[in-house]
Amino acid sequence: MASILIDLGNSALKWSLLDDPENPFTYVHESSGILDEKIKDKWQELGVKNAYGCTVASDWIAHSTKNFLSSIGAQCTWFTAKKEFTGDFILKSNYDHPELLGADRWFAAIGSVALHKDEPLLVCHLGTASTIDSVIPTGIGEYVFLGGRIAPGPAMMREGLARGTSHLPRAFGRRTDFPTNTIDAITTGIVDSQLGLIERAVREMEGIGATPKILLAGGASKVVAPYIQQEFDNVDIRHNLVLHGLATMVREQNH
Structure with a gap:
């Protein structure tokens, strides 16, 4: 089982293992809302169970990412800015x-x-x-x-x-x-x-x-x-x- 971090931006998704933010992976989504199959395969291979992220992308892209994580049995938590x-x-x-x-x-x-x-x-x-x-x-x-x-x-x-x-x-x-x-x-x-x-x-x-x-x-x-x-x-x-x-x-x- 693995936990990952997700930085979902306007044009790219960047992610890493929770314990290794120094070595991120980047996927340019160009606001398509469709995750690359290689990312899906990698997350499934890792057995991702928890994803912690933040997003400034469109709601559609954020929902698409969260829905995919749910489909492989992973919990996705989006954090927001606080005081x-x-x-x-x-x-x-x-x-x-x-x-x-x-x-x-x-x-x-x-x-x-x-x-x-x-x-x-x-x-x-x-x-x-x-x-x-x-x-x-x-x-x-x-x-x-x-x-x-x-x-x-x-x-x-x-x-x-x-x-x-x-x-x-x-x-x-x-x-x-x-x-x-x-x-x-x-x-x-x-x-x-x-x-x-x-x-x-x-x-x-x-x-x-x-x-x-x-x-x-x-x-x-x-x-x-x-x-x-x-x-x-x-x-x-x-x-x-x-x-x-x-x-x-x-x-x-x-x-």
Whole structure:
């Protein structure tokens, strides 16, 4: 029998064994609501009995995933954001309505603190949407999720330009300081927009005396990672922050 963790996003499903969030598997579902047969076979082979996850995908995809798990005799529990997490550390949410915070953002914050205690953190997830969230320590073992920014991710920016204009292409070129063709101009604008979100958030945190470690995650993080690493020394690229957060929650519940 096995227990697994599931991070169900807008365009991809990421999962791992409960005891091994460092080694996740990823399946791009593109909002189809249909699980790949290889995932089903793997879960059946493992004898999955418990699945713990969070979802920001459509209800249809979440129900489809839960129904499949039920069909193989597994219990599926979806976690949501809360006002406070209490375990080895305490993380309080500063969101106006904590229950409306995206579950992926909340568990990425929990996972980030679990991995990097006693540091201000800027948790950057670049995917379908880009979320840039600030977490600061406020005492011994105590932290606050201050809030953050949401913007279209790189692919959504590119698609929005292509759909909203008559002649701009969907192609992705290279970022340069002074683009001399349309494709590179679009690419540079998109990359710099993502960089600007992160750089501005860093400056805001520095302004309150909390220079952060930057955590980069998400399928689109590779677009900006080289430039962020050039500008800042304190960067950690992690693609499993949500899974680490879920593992931290489950361990606390089973403690």
